Amino acid sequence: MAEKFRYMRPEELAAEIKSGGLRGAYVFLGDEDYLKRHYLSEIYKSIMSAEGLELFNYGKISFSPVSGGRDAGFSALASSLSSFPMGQERRLTEIRDLAVDGLPASALDMLCENLKAADETNIAVLCLRKNEWTFDYKTENSQEFKKLSAVAKLVRFDTQSKPKLKAWAARHLSREGVGASDAALDILVDMCSLEMSVIAGETAKLCFYAHGNGKSEITASDVRSVVSQAVATEAPPFAMLEAAQKWSIADMYAVMATARDLREEPVALVAKLGKILCDMLRVKAGLEAGMTPAQIAKETKMKEYSVSKYAAAVAKAPISKLEDSVRLACETDAALKSTQTDGYVLIDMLIAGIYTPRSLLC
Template sequence: MPPKAKPDTAAYQKLKKDLREGNVGNLYVFHGEEAYLRDYYLGQIRQKLLPAGMEEFNLHTISGKEFDVKTLAQMVDCLPMMSQRTLIIVNDYDIYKGDKDALAAVLRDLPEYVCLVFVYDLIEYKADARTKLAALVKERGSVVPFNRQGQGDLVDWISRRFRAMDHDIGTEEAKYLIFLCGDLMNNLISEIGKIGSYARHHRITREDIDAVATPQLDAVVFQMTDAIAAGNFDRAAAVLGDLLHMQEAPIKLLSVLGKQLRQLYTARLAIEQRKGTAYLMELWGMRSAYPAERLMQSARRFSLAWCRRAVIRCGETDLAMKSTGADGEELLIGLLMELAVKKGA
């Protein structure tokens, strides 16, 4: 598996700098997984450009389904009212699939008073570098990817959110929260709200997090393999039982378990070759060291032979689920029992 390239943050950093200095450009393309940051900085642009009470006259929005270049041109021609600028937001329109020449003509002559933002939310942004339009967007505007944030930035942000609720959280507890609930900020906001309301003391504990946070599926499956590593089959079976009771499809659970076992196998190989967490992070494209550290800790409790066999048996079970018509739950439970019994092999 080739390592993932590090995301380019230059456009994102420039946007932050420009907004601090009050320099809002004429043309932006906002895209990326981190919807919270995208919406936050779109709100910052609105706040910078639109006087309070005048948004109705100076803010123009259009959805991708309703978009046509003629309508956009009409919005561009609308002069600002009691304001220096107008803001046009186009939601979920693929600029490379329509009339590119007509769109380029509008973008080429954007007035200084216009700020035009193409927002990609439900559709993926894929630039066609071969087109003149792509070169024009790069020359006249800024394509800003809002990527998932790194561990350090997320930990700082989580700490600030808890402080706003009159709570404090340690670095390790914040990392655990990210591991348990994922690293998308919109989801973390709701989890922070639940934990902050539940906690009875100023300092947030891991027990507070476990009590009310909703873990992502990958984290729950990790708890299951961790229980196997600890020799606690009852706990592993209980976790699987809870997942099946929540009506998670066995094939989906097996897919997540398969990924977890492959990661565990590579972690064990890294230990055998005296490689550290940095190697594991690069191999799996992890943005945070915490899950890599957890994997390395867990892998130390398994033999290399067990890890290899676990990956093979997971693949064989996947094939059986898809080709034999056997009951998926029974196959998954049987695999779990086999892994637990042969843990020391």
């Protein structure tokens, strides 16, 4: 009987990152996309030691049609993997939007040939979304599997067990000073279908709910109420809300990357961001009119806690900046509905227009 293939475990990858032992090419696969993004971020932070040189030491290669498709992707990949680090010891090449399912044999061979060029100074990570390589009992005998496993370390990110997810959710809540009963954690994980991206968003929402209602512990009833509302309404996701309130371009791009992995509709995302920006503008206008947060909350029918958070976020932003941001969101919404341009490209342009640090000085 043939020996069973052994995937690299996330814990082993974490040890390589910590020890500085990263080398060659890695393929991230499996059902848990949240963990893939987390470990990719950790790899990025461990490699990017020279501040300001990301342009020279980080290549993000997309094979999406908007980025030029397969030919442009392979050209960019070959260039990135043949480049030398500048001002630091290593560089990183991240490969995205390349589904292994249905990949022609010639393209698979070209991919593997490129991955062979990765070494101790040029690390490559092919990050596959869960629907970009479907696994079943035949996968390990496929040509795709045999060829990729020969040139890269295959890191498998499986759905985490329910006890692990409950403990993880509890830590997220605890960091915000919120407790939760075991029953609350149990139903939270079930309602989120054991998906870490969803759990992360819902724990943020639960923390906001707890702080806004003066609660120190979340109950099962709270979870049923708050989490079910997430499914039934178009309320903005709290990760997006937090990124907007911090004026953080990195956090907002991370939010949209998660949304893209979850295949959320760009029109819906822009609508949610637009609502946040409109609320921020309303609060700023109230503050400039001399109103207190309590008065603004009463006038706008918003919770006072939410108004206070918005007030802190817009304190140093000129009202013209908020007006321009709302205008950009409206223009992006119109473009999404009237052009053939990839929706996420338009969203990236919107985020850059609003959150690029120098734009905050306008």
